[in-house]
Amino acid sequence: MVLEFLRDCDSSQLMSDCDPQDYKRQEAIWELFTSECVYFLDQLMVLKEVFLATLTNLQMRDYLSDVDTWRLFANLNELCLVSFGFLTSLLHVIKESWEIPVAGAGPTLLELLHKAIQESICHCLQKYCLNYSTALFYLDSLKHREDFGSYVKWCERNQECRRLQLRDLLVAPLQRLTRYPLLLRNVGKRSRTEEEESALQSVVEQVDTSICDLEGKVKWLDNYQKVKLLRDALVWLPVWERDKRAFIPENLKHLLKAxxxxxxxxxxxxxxxxxxxxxxxxxxxxxxxxxxxxxxxxxxxxxxxxxxxxxxxxxxxxxxxxxxxxxxxxxxxxxxxxxxxxxxxxxxxxxxxxxxxxxxxxxxxxxxxxxxxxxxxxxxxxxxx
Incomplete structure (x- = not known):
């Protein structure tokens, strides 16, 4: 449905009868919609259909069976569902705003954004972003394997990747989360009323709060993981090795707890x-x-x-x-x-x-x-x- 709409519609023609202010507003909404299409079709779906699906098929044939798909792709399937749901709902709003006949009355733009941002988008992206550093670390640990390297190269040669590498695609959800405030502010600046602008600003603040909360969680998680690794790498010498003047008989060393x-x-x-x-x-x-x-x-x-x-x-x-x-x-x-x-x-x-x-x-x-x-x-x- 989304692809058919993009293929058949001409945004400049559909908005030609709008007054200048409404035209700018529709243009900002259109930018939000088309950028979400690029994110969903050219990034999320490429990750899912080219990389994740190929790895799953290989594992069903007992190849790369020890590779943990969650550590690499986290909740990618959930991201795809959330983005597609947001796209179809936004498409419904756009059709109504452009006075294209559509069966049933859908939510308004504000209702859609409040519901999508608060209930699904931010929560889903946070879950993915918290795993991102782990995914990169895991990817680096696998890249020296010949079998995994062959799998990645085969996937990256797929024309759907458009010369993007796996690492480039894995970062896309993080970039998308940080872009939402810019796109939503752009819509808010072109609102019809101050009430609508204020309501959109509250949506932007929800995303900003989610990003700040995520930054705190990422810092805490990064510190936790680093300290956990460091704990196993630190060596604390016993006192008789640190200080040569300390003489401890062998039969008493067990009393000095490490x-x-x-x-x-x-x-x-x-x-x-x-x-x-x-x-x-x-x-x-x-x-x-x-x-x-x-x-x-x-x-x-x-x-x-x-x-x-x-x-x-x-x-x-x-x-x-x-x-x-x-x-x-x-x-x-x-x-x-x-x-x-x-x-x-x-x-x-x-x-x-x-x-x-x-x-x-x-x-x-x-x-x-x-x-x-x-x-x-x-x-x-x-x-x-």
């Missing part, structure tokens, strides 16, 4: 992390710093022997974790209220050969320095950050 890293970092927010260089015993070592909301961890990077490849200086934590690196805690966590930071000026830095360097001092409750770390940043910008 630290529970889950208790150390669980329910904490990771504010910032990054790789620096530590000067220690006239040698340079790669270290990774983790700044939580109440303490700082300085760790040494231990690379997986199976993946000895040196990573770039600005490599992100996600990639380090994927490479199987672990992070050995150098010292006890530095509480932020016991931390002193001293920048090394350019003159002293040049004299000591430590450019872009600074010192982190750990103080005890008596204001005595109990540990110091001289760190170098790869650039002045990173140092300031």
């Amino acid at each position: 630290v529970t890293l889950e208790n150390l970092i669980a329910h904490r927010c990771l504010l910032h992390e990054g790789k620096l260089v530590l000067t220690e015993n006239a040698k340079l070592h790669d270290v990774y710093l983790f700044l939580f909301d109440d303490f700082l961890l300085i760790t040494k990077i231990k690379r997986n022997k199976k993946n000895p490849l040196r990573l770039p200086q600005n490599q992100e934590l996600d990639q380090l974790l994927k490479e199987g690196c672990t992070f050995t805690v150098l010292d006890q966590p530095i509480s932020l209220d016991r931390l002193q930071l001293r920048s090394v000026d350019q003159l002293n830095a040049a004299a000591s050969g430590l450019s872009q360097s600074f010192i982190i001092m750990h103080q005890n409750r008596y204001q005595q320095c109990i540990a110091a770390f001289i760190l170098q940043a790869p650039s002045e910008a990173v140092k300031v950050q």
Whole structure:
């Protein structure tokens, strides 16, 4: 029905008898409708009919049976149903507004937008967007497999993809959610009355609230997933390995319970992390710093022997974790209220050969320095950050 309407209608002809204000309003509604068509037909349905359907057919034949379709495509089928339902209802409203005879009286534009945005569109898109980062991470973990790579390449060669890759299509629902406020504001600016404009503005606020709520959930979920992965990658050495002066007989070591890293970092927010260089015993070592909301961890990077490849200086934590690196805690966590930071000026830095360097001092409750770390940043910008 939607395709037939798009093929047969001429929007300029249908709106030619409108006054200028109504013409602009109908034009804004038409933009909302046609952009939803592009989203539904060229993005959602391509994902469903080309990628998801092909993967499902392969799995029915015992190929790629271990690939989790939900982790890749989440609630894609639900997205398609919601978008198609919105399109057909919007089409009904457009036909009525253009005085095209249609059986039965449908909802007004405002009623439709309130119902669709509040009851289905935002909720459905939120569910998809919360899985998006997981989908990309999962896609990256599969792309090295020859069988999965062949499946993706075969799908991407389909003419329906129009040279778009799977990753390009997966991001479409996120982009659509952020575009709704712009399209709805455009309709609101061309409203017939102030009441109608105010009502449309309330719809826009619903979408904006949904986006803000989603941003908060995504940040929380990203932090939760990152901390969960980090918990398994952190290594806390026992006291007799951290301090060579500590002598603990073998038969007594069991009395010193190992630290529970889950208790150390669980329910904490990771504010910032990054790789620096530590000067220690006239040698340079790669270290990774983790700044939580109440303490700082300085760790040494231990690379997986199976993946000895040196990573770039600005490599992100996600990639380090994927490479199987672990992070050995150098010292006890530095509480932020016991931390002193001293920048090394350019003159002293040049004299000591430590450019872009600074010192982190750990103080005890008596204001005595109990540990110091001289760190170098790869650039002045990173140092300031």
